[in-house]
Amino acid sequence: MLHIGCHLSSTKGFAAMGRQALKLQADTFQYFSRNPRGSRAKAMDAADAAALMELLRSNRFAPIVAHAPYTLNLCSNDPEKRAFAAETIADDLSRMELLPGQLYNFHPGSHVGQGIDVGVEQIADGLNAVLKPEQSTTVLLETMAGKGSEVGGRFEELRAILDRVELKDKMGVCLDTCHVSDGGYDIIHSLDDVLRQFDQVIGLRYLRAIHLNDSKNPPGSRKDRHARIGEGSIGTEALVRVASHPLLRGLPFCLETPNELPGYAEEIALMRKKTAEQEERV
Template identity: 35%
Template sequence: MKIGAHVSIAGGVDNAVDRQLDVGGNCGQIFTTSPQVWQEPSIDEEEAASFREQTAEKLEGPWLIHSSYLVNLATPKDDLREKSIASMQAELDAAERLGVQYVNVHLGAHTGAGVEGGLDNAAETLDALDVPDGVQILVESDAGSGTKLGGEFEHLAGVLDRSEQDLGVCLDTAHSFSAGYDLSTEDGVEEAVAEFDDVVGLEHLKALHLNDSKHGRGTNKDEHAHVGEGEIGVEGMTAVLSHPELRDLPFVLETPTENGKSFEWNVDRARELQQDA
């Protein structure tokens, strides 16, 4: 089973490998810099080499780099678009240096441009990027609040269809549930996976963010819960983890640290649910 968590790179990006091992993970996700500010990654070659070597020796992989929260691919504003392109290009270049396979990004909000206009903007922004060989951009599903895109599978398919890049998809279970897809039952998961395959194509699904949701289906609220302890619950999480089209994909946890439960608890819980299915 490929499962891990979003871990810190504090003290050097190479420290992320041991942090991943500490929570029982064998793949995972990182930020290369603070996601709250416009700041390019600062990774020296010694750190990058150590990260690559340790990953090859100790983990099954893959790693994902999560882009800055400030990136907005769908924006109609030229200045924000240029900043988003620069930020994404820096992440892609960092991924190449680190040997990281995926850079994960949200589509962002169209802020009045409309869904179709926002999808056009997102594709144009993505097409302005120089994606290195061996690196792929993953567009992440969203909870769909306000004018944010990615809550509907059609949004993901729309960008994949419009863009000239070889894009993949990262499906976040909490986001998709909050956006309205019923992932709380075995039948619901089966129906959602079938719909994703019909609309987007399962061949494009490369990773999952495995998060339960603190809020109900269709609320468009993005707040993560421990695996099996939110509104998706044990049945839904088990169905996701054991689904034949999903079970071999990398699962990355972005669960909270609260109530005495950390990433390690969630990694163990996910493995237990998959094995018991």
């Protein structure tokens, strides 16, 4: 069964997001943990969070994904910015305990000239400072396109971070189809090989979510610009193979395509139809 959803606005509250997801025929979704370009966080409403948890249980949702702000950088060359990122993540994880068992995704960061090795070490240090044995949330490192000084454009970089994290059972990875294609992994023609490489380097046990996006750029461009399903260089056929792959069955798939809600509804319906057809042929 395909668990698919999209990115929703949290301005009206958690239960409202769940109801919106149901209207879109979704059974997972992603939302920003706070202002994606800033640091402000809306106060958590325990009753609202409990209402969402009941909706998730009663409708058999896959885990949902909270996305950290893009501005956080655990491997900045500025110690104050690194400390701010760690404090923000720690606050988000504390607040997420009102939504037990869900996922928290973040971009590993940019080393801004310090080098990959230093960036990896600083990211791991930041995670070791905020992860707690008692937390129920799994923290996801997102695969990146490798533009500029981004950390996470290669599977080996994510593995190096995981190797240095003490509480590995609190960690996972979110694979973004646009990012890995732009990063040079051939998910169009060699999906099985890419997943085999992921397993060999990181381990499929760490793969906990998928960002399902087409790309406005050719494979290997290292640029990262998302496109609607079927309107980019990856294409519908290849993305259907991702969504219907047996090794990925049961994971939450979240659309981050440039869409309003009607467009997301169309893409969710399209992917459900196409993956069902694909599974019938196998």
